[in-house]
Amino acid sequence: MILPIIGYGHPTLRKTAQPIDKDYPNLKELVANMFETMYAADGVGLAAPQVDLSIRVVVIGFRPYDEKTDTYGDASEEHVLVNPEILEYRGEKKFFNEGCLSVPDIHEDVLRPESVVVKYYDADWVEHTDVAQGLYARVVQHEVDHLDGKVFTDRLSNLRRTMLRRRLNDIASGKVRTRYRMKMNK
Ligand code: ZN
Secondary structure (H helix, E strand, O other): OOOOEEOOOOHHHHOOOEOOOOOOOOHHHHHHHHHHHHHHOOOOEEEHHHHOOOEOEEEEEEOOEEOOOOEEOOOOEEEEEEEEEEEEEEEEEEEEEEEEOOEEEEEEEEEEEEEEEEEEEOOOOOEEEEEEEHHHHHHHHHHHHHHOOOOHHHHOOHHHHHHHHHHHHHHHOOOOOOOOOEEOOO
């Protein structure tokens, strides 16, 4: 089931999300719905707060795009991160162009470390510790920010944020059009 995504300005995006325990009801169904929602909106990551659930659950998935046929292949890499904790940041800080399904039509270069060590549980409650690199490391950091009430535009310079202020206010007041379903702020 595709879930509506909340936008910049919605109070849930500013809350610190709560860890869940093993008894959390219907976790697998939620994870399946989050993947479906993310792929339908062409995202590569989605955090539960973006679907208005203030819990520490993240899905990440990359599907290879084939230009010739204009189709997506099967997921090359999928991750479910429950209660993720970034234990360590590694490597140099690099700029990478980020966007966010909750901040439509804004893409900005964000400076973050190129690798992280992240500990989490999967949907079967098996504990993992990954040394994330490349796009995975980038998306982990972006999504864990969501769990801590941050969005990627918070990490831009004051000047850049000032320049984006009107567009961010437009999103906050619902003046934005997306191909995917968004829930109006309240
Ligand atoms: Zn995001």
